[in-house]
Amino acid sequence: xxxxxxxxxxxxxxxxxxxxxxxxxxxxxxxxxxxxxxxxxxxxxxxxxxxxxxxxxxxxxxxxxxxxxxxxxxxxxxxxxxxxxxxxxxxxxxxxxxxxxxxxxxxxxxxxxxxxxxxxxxxxxxxxxxxxxxxxxxxxxxxxxxxxxxxxxxxxxxxxxxxxxxxxxxxxxxxxxxxxxxxxxxxxxxxxxxxxxxxxxxxxxxxxxxxxxxxxxxxxxxxxxxxxxxxxxxxxxxxxxxxxxxxxxxxxxxxxxxxxxxxxxxxxxxxxxxxxxx
Amino acid sequence: xxxxxxxxxxxxxxxxxxxxxxxxxxxxxxxxxxxxxxxxxxxxxxxxxxxxxxxxxxxxxxxxxxxxxxxxxxxxxxxxxxxxxxxxxxxxxxxxxxxxxxxxxxxxxxxxxxxxxxxxxxxxxxxxxxxxxx
Numbered sequence: 001x002x003x004x005x006x007x008x009x010x011x012x013x014x015x016x017x018x019x020x021x022x023x024x025x026x027x028x029x030x031x032x033x034x035x036x037x038x039x040x041x042x043x044x045x046x047x048x049x050x051x052x053x054x055x056x057x058x059x060x061x062x063x064x065x066x067x068x069x070x071x072x073x074x075x076x077x078x079x080x081x082x083x084x085x086x087x088x089x090x091x092x093x094x095x096x097x098x099x100x101x102x103x104x105x106x107x108x109x110x111x112x113x114x115x116x117x118x119x120x121x122x123x124x125x126x127x128x129x130x131x132x133x134x135x136x137x138x139x140x141x142x143x144x145x146x147x148x149x150x151x152x153x154x155x156x157x158x159x160x161x162x163x164x165x166x167x168x169x170x171x172x173x174x175x176x177x178x179x180x181x182x183x184x185x186x187x188x189x190x191x192x193x194x195x196x197x198x199x200x201x202x203x204x205x206x207x208x209x210x211x212x213x214x215x216x217x218x219x220x221x222x223x224x225x226x227x228x229x230x231x232x233x234x235x236x237x238x239x240x241x242x243x244x245x246x247x248x249x250x251x252x253x254x255x256x257x258x259x260x261x262x263x264x265x266x267x268x269x270x271x272x273x274x275x276x277x278x
Numbered sequence: 279x280x281x282x283x284x285x286x287x288x289x290x291x292x293x294x295x296x297x298x299x300x301x302x303x304x305x306x307x308x309x310x311x312x313x314x315x316x317x318x319x320x321x322x323x324x325x326x327x328x329x330x331x332x333x334x335x336x337x338x339x340x341x342x343x344x345x346x347x348x349x350x351x352x353x354x355x356x357x358x359x360x361x362x363x364x365x366x367x368x369x370x371x372x373x374x375x376x377x378x379x380x381x382x383x384x385x386x387x388x389x390x391x392x393x394x395x396x397x398x399x400x401x402x403x404x405x406x407x408x409x410x411x412x
Contacts, residue, residue, distance in 0.1 A: 004325035007317075043334035053364055057310070060302040060370050070292055078378060078394050085400040092404075138389070207302070207371035208397065214368045215405040218361075219343060221336030225360035226324070229317035232367070236310060 003226065010040060011230035018058060018238025023251055024258045025199070026118050027206075028235045029055040029177040030111060034265035037104070037278070042227065044100045044278050048176035049222035052214050054235035055178045059207035061236055062243060072200040073142045076155065076193070080165045084183075084209040087169020092213035095174045096220065104273030107175050111266030115259045117181045132156040144197050153197065157190040164190060173213035178206040289384040297381075298374050305370030309363045316351075316359025323356055344406075372401045 001009075013035050014028070021028030029051050036047035066072055095103065135141055135155040143152040164186035168179040180202050187198030217223055272278060340346040341361050350358025375398045382390040 001329070002326050003329045004321055006329045007321060007325075040331070042331040045334050046331050053367060056367050056371060057306055060306045060367075060374075063299055063302045066299075070295070072295065074291060074295060074298075074378070075390060078375075078382075078390060078397065081375075081397045082393060082400075085397055085404075089400060089404055139387075208375060208401070211368050211371040212401055212404050214364075215401075215407070218364065218368070221338075221342050223341075223361070223364060224331070224337055225316070225341065225357040225364070226320060226329070227331055228364055229313055229320065229360050232313060232364075233310060233317070236306070 006040070007226070007230045010036070010227070011234040013039070014054065014231045014234025015238040018054070018235035018240075019242040020238075020254070020258050021235075022058070022062070022239035022242025023246055024118065024255045025180075025251075026114060026255075026258060026262070027055070027178045027180045028058060028239055029180075030114055030262060031265060032231060032235065033107060033176060034111070034269055036227075036231070038265065038268055038272070044103060045222045046224050046227055048095070048103075049217045049224065050228045050231040051176035052172075052210050052217055053223060053228050054232045055172075055176070055210040056207050056214060057232050057236040058239040059178060059203055059210065061240055062203055063207070066200040066203060069145070069200070071144050071196045072204050073140065073193070073197055074204075075138065075142075076140050076187075076191075077201045077204050079138060079140070080162065080183075080186075081205055081208050083162045083165035084169035084172070084179075084205055085212040087166040087171075088173035088209050088212035089169075089216070091170040091173025091175075092216040093173075094170070098174075100278035101273045101276050103174065104269050104278045108266040108268070108270030108273060110171060110175060110177070111262050111269060114181045115262040115266065117185060118262075119255060119259045129154070129156075132158065134158045142197070144194060151194070153192075153194055155191050155193065157192065161186045161191040169209050169212070172206075172209045173216075176210075176213075176217075178210065180206055289381055294378070294381040294385075298377060301374055301377060302370060305366065305373060309367035309370065311363075312366060313360050313363035316356050316361075316363060319354075320356035320360060368405060372398070372405060375401060 017031045017035060018028035032051040032054060033047045036042040037044050131154050140155040143150040168182040172179040183202035184198050187193045340350055341357060347358055347361045347365060351362035375394060379391060379394045379398060382394055
């Protein structure tokens with residue numbers, strides 16, 4: 001296989017990953033690293049570098065569609081980005097110490113957890129109680145558009161949300177993923193934000209989090225231009241197309257299928273990591 | 279008070295988000311365009327060679343730091359051009375955060391100016407520090 005064929009195949013695989021990731025809301029980033037390492041036998045460090053770059057591209061590309069709708073909360077986003085960027089720097093530094101096998105096993109576990117999160121039944125649990133003291137201090141309470149006009153919401157659990165966001169940042173910097181699942185978990189379950197607000201704010205934060213560790217990966221020589229090119233362009237194209245199709249697609253079956261694929265990739269990553277094939 | 283700030287300021291949260299969205303799209307499109315140009319050239323030059331990603335050896339030093347990437351890109355090296363696109367892409371969310379500092383300052387929201395400067399500092403530490411230390 002020469003470089004031209006290799007590049008085209010990777011672009012095609014990345015396009016599919018971006019398309020499915022955007023349709024199912026799981027993000028393309030989680031399957032890029034397993035795809036590159038398990039299918040194309042790329043070294044995991046190059047794979048993580050390429051994945052990180054593609055995560056910045058999709059997050060920033062999708063943001064334009066979201067911001068116009070007025071769902072995201074820029075104050076909550078900016079406050080939590082302190083935690084995610086600190087975490088991302090820590091994760092990128094730790095990635096330089098851990099062996100490829102350990103990183104592969106952690107990656108596999110995160111894949112399994114993401115598949116579980118994505119298919120778990122969701123219950124909207126917005127907060128009805130009195131305003132939270134910290135949320136008032138940080139001016140985080142807001143409102144968002146619904147069918148019945150603008151609906152206001154209160155934020156709570158800020159220390160817990162902040163801590164979980166640090167973890168999301170560490171995983172992003174360590175594994176080259178967006179950690180969207182963990183970010184949404186922190187905002188849905190702990191901070192009690194409405195779904196629309198947490199998903200869009202999370203997407204807004206993913207690019208900044210990934211940018212925090214990308215500089216370190218670049219300086220370490222983990223970002224190879226020949227590999228990044230098809231991955232970045234493929235994932236970006238796929239996710240933009242996915243966002244267009246999303247409005248009129250029934251994604252229930254697709255989510256289950258993609259969930260199964262992610263579980264299989266996760267098990268494979270763990271197995272290969274434990275048997276020292278990375 | 280919050281309502282009042284939103285109502286009277288030209289720099290309402292909605293307006294800020296709209297400008298941010300445009301900024302992000304412009305950055306991504308520019309980065310993608312540079313990567314496409316560099317990538318096409320790369321495939322013309324190296325398309326028939328054998329890829330080498332199975333074994334990690336790290337990128338050569340001229341593809342790791344900002345000034346060398348710029349030098350490579352200016353002399354139209356294909357790999358240098360792709361790497362310049364990557365640098366532009368990484369710079370896009372950083373530009374968004376820098377713009378937020380400005381926007382929060384216009385809203386006279388001093389607490390969030392400080393928060394945003396903190397994030398910007400961490401990003402620049404990684405981006406510039408990382409790119410020059412090697």
